[in-house]
Amino acid sequence: MLDPDGAMVRLAEWKGRIDQLAADTKAMSDRLQRLQVTVADGNGLCEVTVDSVGALVDLRLGQRVQRVGPEVVSRTIMDTIREAKRQLADRSQEIIADTVGTESAAGRAIAERVGQQLRDPDPAGESSDDQHGRW
Secondary structure (H helix, E strand, C coil): CCCHHHHHHHHHHHHHHHHHHHHHHHHHHHHHHHCCEEEECCCCCEEEEECCCCCEEEEEECHHHHHCCHHHHHHHHHHHHHHHHHHHHHHHHHHHHHHCCCCCHHHHHHHHHHHHHHCCCCCCCCCHHHHHCCC
16 A cells, blocks of 8 residues: 655655765865875974875975985985875775765775875885885
8 A cells, every 4th residue: 555654754764864965975075175184204304285185285394304315305205295195095084984974885985985096005115114214
């Protein structure tokens, strides 16, 4: 038998879930777009800031850059950018979990994609601690 009242209740519940998902998705998007991460290397050579997509938006060099070779400075900058992107990926995934959650396939897919885009594998196969410790 048809139950029009039951169908209306289920439809209203479904619409409520869709409205909540839309609001959560907008909140996630807004928070992700505003996100920036600033990281300083441990040796006082540089500080970098990356934006929500991992693009470098600021670079500050410390006085110590004058006392080390250019290859050390460039390697340190690149390592620091990689660390900033790693932290950005972590924070982005926290925002995703806090807003849309990671229980749904969509939430998991978004979190995975963000992680893949922002986490750079170490191309040289060395840890940054090994690299910085040599100078």
